[in-house]
């Protein structure tokens with residue numbers, strides 16, 4: 053346990069060594085410790101610099117939206133991811149560079165392309181179900197986390213590259229997985245530095261070289277070719293920009309790597325958490341099944357069904373509250389500021405954890421409980437403290453997730469289509485400990501017995 057010790061002004065300060073140890077061992081615990089302080093603001097010396105930890109949703113909203121011009125992403129967590137995600141939009145510091153990239157990428161994620169993304173998702177879900185139907189009806193032991201990674205890689209590959217997860221793309225995905233794990237470890241233990249040729253560092257560099265070479269080859273093969281059927285139209289504007297002398301081929305390559313990672317990893321873990329929570333909460337699972345039977349009656353979900361699949365959406369929202377895959381966020385102050393009466397000097401790094409903020413007992417009753425009703429759009433069961441900004445799984449303000457609408461639709465389609473036909477029994481030890489690395493995911497995957505649903509209440513599609 054780390055106790056706030058020396059007050060600096062009104063800001064609690066945590067001892068450096070203890071904070072670093074806790075960050076390595078239990079980063080979520082470190083944020084929870086800070087949140088339990090008097091006003092949820094604390095100074096922590098971490099990762100070689102002094103950081104200000106905040107927890108209050110109003111302060112987070114202020115930084116991300118109300119005063120966003122004073123903050124950029126030149127902060128340790130994003131800088132640590134740069135050897136991995138290169139110069140892409142996700143880790144761009146901000147300013148003109150970010151704006152140009154955002155304007156290039158954003159149109160591909162406009163709502164008008166949602167039907168296309170939904171089509172890709174529906175086809176990929178059909179493939180997943182076809183795979184699952186080869187399992188015995190009595191149940192198959194699978195790692196659900198891996199199943200969801202396969203699904204979301206299929207979706208990301210088809211929508212970004214217009215190709216299936218075969219050959220090169222599978223290789224990119226494997227290397228990215230390894231590199232993500234490496235970067236997460238490196239963030240918690242940044243020694244020896246990357247330029248030192250240790251075995252792990254060399255492996256990382258080799259994996260990233262392969263990812264870059266393979267992505268560059270895909271970009272080259274698409275140059276001058278028409279946008280492949282089913283793709284969201286992301287590649288064409290990027291390539292046109294390169295021809296016009298805007299982005300370099302290396303930047304386009306990095307953009308695709310970043311989007312592929314941001315798109316498939318976040319969605320895979322979100323779906324895994326949904327499944328875990330449903331398996332642990334039979335009443336919620338039963339209510340979901342009732343909705344699916346009445347709205348879908350056995351056929352797969354489509355974009356047109358999403359309006360009627362209200363409980364499905366509540367399940368996804370509540371899963372993202374309890375397990376926000378982007379569990380840590382940071383910003384650097386460009387100029388001095390004041391937050392909750394605390395002076396924030398220029399250059400200070402602010403950090404917060406949506407995982408901890410989303411479980412604040414001042415906002416949520418029984419915050420650790422899975423209760424999708426909290427998000428009922430009609431207000432039945434909605435929390436008194438609920439506000440639009442108390443849960444922000446996709447961030448807020450100009451740097452909010454570019455893929456938020458797509459990801460929400462894809463998550464709802466996947467939960468509805470898969471949960472209608474399958475249910476699972478958890479096999480590993482519960483409750484599962486979340487691992488807070490680059491994203492929040494179950495530490496040892498999600499081993500389940502995947503069973504095809506039976507019974508007259510479920511009309512199973514042929």
Ligand code: HEM
Pocket residue numbers: 141142143154311312314315316318319322377378381382444445446447448450451452453454455456458459460463
């Ligand atoms: C459940 C799925 C997803 C979640 C929970 C999620 C969450 C987030 C969050 C919280 C941020 C803001 C980070 C910050 O402000 O520091 C973000 C940014 C971003 N996300 Fe997502 N995301 C998801 C899916 C996707 C998808 C499908 C894509 C695209 C294929 C995507 C692409 C991006 C990009 C490019 C940014 C950076 C935007 C910018 O800085 O302008 N994400 N995401």
